[in-house]
Amino acid sequence: NNYEFLLNYYYHTKNSEALHAVNLTLTKMAFGGIYDQIGGGFARYSTDSYWKAPHFEKMLYDNAQLVSLYSKAYQLTKNELYKNVVYQTLTFVQREMTAKNGAFFSALDADSEGKEGKYYVWSKEELEQLLNNDFDVMADYYNINSNGKWEESYILLRSETDETIAQKHTISVETLQKIVAKSNTILLSEREKRIKPGLDDKTLTSWNALMLKGYVDAYTAFGEKEFLDAALKNATFLIENQLRKDGGLNHNYKNKVSNLDGYLEDYSFTIEAFIALYEATFDEKWLITANNLMEYSIAHFYDETTGFFYFTSNNAKGLIARKMELSDNVIPASNSSIAKGLFLLGEYFYEENYSNKASQMLKNIENQMPQYIGGYSNWAMLYLNYTHSFxxxxxxxxxxxxxxxxxxxxxxxxxxxxxxxxxxxxxxxxxxxxxxxxxxxxxxxxxxxxxxxxxxxxxxxxx
Missing domain, CATH: 3.40.30 (Glutaredoxin)
Structure with a gap:
């Protein structure tokens, strides 16, 4: 959210510091150990300030949002690094986190064989044996040195551009990229023989909607039909399995069983994803479904007194209290997400009730935003729609x-x-x-x- 807001802020203001902050962070993350250099996908977080040593767990919601962010950053900058990250990450999602029915799994553990990161790190001897004559180039490329050393092994990470490495080894950038592609294929094939980290194979509607939108954002930026196909397949899964006959959503799916009454995030993220899918296809059924979900959300989650939405439905039983999620965290706050949905649907359908609710929610939250802007960046993106021409x-x-x-x-x-x-x-x-x-x-x-x-x-x- 923070970096997408900075992209939007730069677009409106041409503030070079905002764009620099985005480019610096996205480049360092893509170069760092937090990114799986040979397999694609990001780990949950870095344990240091250099993006070197990650907590090796891979979460669907992180990769979903980062695919969206890198796709939008590419639209603005045309940086090929960002494109490569998106393509490689979506290949990872398809390979390791997608079910045959188009649903997305939740996470991959950090551990394998009882040790964190074992699946992802390498010894120097392994790399020398596997890469043969290309080892010297790849050792520079992936820092098989003190920079990449982690415990008794090496984390593959980058610190220099292709141009710098190519010049150092007196080869063309094109030749280097061929060596990297070949080496990555060899290493990934070898890694596949290892015992894999555990897979959390439950499917959550909210996280699936984030990944669905990630695919749509990637399709929008790059025009790859397979990205749109994956988005449509997942959207169809959600409609056929998670959407109930009463118009509500279930939160969880596993072993062909859909259950648990949906939370506000299930509705708000799905609404945003279906709106994006409509814009990518101009198929009005996605916009109509988003509107139906909004009507259900207002009927079952909206609080007239505060002007915000509860996290749980009024159908939920056994709750001591119904809470509201207002500030953004590792995923956007469900209230900021549904406010964006209200704004857009209000524009699409000329529905003043939606538009009024969105603007009122923003007014209700705006005094809190300066206290910790990092926790309200999704709200801030909506705010830009009011302070600048939309x-x-x-x-x-x-x-x-x-x-x-x-x-x-x-x-x-x-x-x-x-x-x-x-x-x-x-x-x-x-x-x-x-x-x-x-x-x-x-x-x-x-x-x-x-x-x-x-x-x-x-x-x-x-x-």
Whole structure:
């Protein structure tokens, strides 16, 4: 949340320190031992200030949010490192944390064979034997030296760019990258023979929604169909297994059994994910489902007195008290998440009740934000939608999806997109369809500028 807020803040203010903070952190994390250099995916946290020695547990919710963050950072910076992290991490998620039905598992343990990190670290002798003539290059690349030394083994981590390593070994960057790819394949294949860390194979709706949105954000940034396919498969799993007949969600799924009444985070994260999925596909069923979930949330979680939402449903039994989650932590606060959903759905459906609730929630929390901004960065992202222009982009015509893809090559956080290849009843698309050409409408506060046919013209209207 903090770094996504800084990306958005930079977009609006061009504050170079904000962007530098994001780039420095994302680069150090991608280079560090906290990132699985050969297999992809991030460990839960670093035990030092250098991102070197992680707590080796891998959590779904961490990787989901980091995929979203690196995807958006790539949209802004076009840094190839960020793209590589996203692709490698999603390969890890597909390989180790995805069930055949499209559901995502929760976590991989830090330990294997009773020792933390054993699955991930290497001895120098192993690496020399496996990498042969490429060892010298890879020893520099992955710091098989005092920098990478951890206990009696080595954690693979980076400290220099490809250009620096290539120059040091008088080879081209392209040659280096081929050596790295080959070495990673060898090491990953060898690592697969080891006893793996334990898998927490339960499926949580809220965490799945975060990962679903991570896939959508990656698809939006890179246009890879397999990312969208994974998102759609998971969304279908949630609809078919976690959505109840009464319109509510269950929280847990394991061994083909869906149970436990959903918490607010299950609803808010799923709403945000389905909104993102609509924007990626222009399939209105995802937007309608998000709206249905919002109506259920208001009916069963909303507190008229405080203007916030409880974490538990009014159907929950045996609770001494119903708590509210207001400040962001390792995942966004469910109230900040659902406030963002209210804001967007209010824009999509011209639903003033949603819009009023979102703005009131923000007013109720704004006095707390300066006390610890790091705990309210998700709220702060919503705040930017009110302090700066927020645009609605409507695309209508046969080439609507292609135009959306072109727009998605640009980082534009202060907008929503609607689109259709036929007539649509959505307020922002009503009476805008033309069978002859595809038109882009850039709107502000529901008032649209003159429609244009090219993305470049639309981008000019956003300035």
């Amino acid at each position: 645009y609605e982009i409507a695309i209508s015509g046969n080439d609507a999806l292609q135009k959306r893809k072109e727009i998605s090559q640009h980082f534009i956080p202060n907008k929503l997109i609607v689109g259709s290849k036929s007539e649509s009843a959505l307020p922002l698309l009503k009476d805008k369809f033309s069978a002859q050409n595809t038109l882009i409408y850039v709107c502000y506060n529901k008032a649209c500028q003159k429609p244009v046919e090219t993305v470049s013209e639309a981008l000019e209207q956003l300035k």
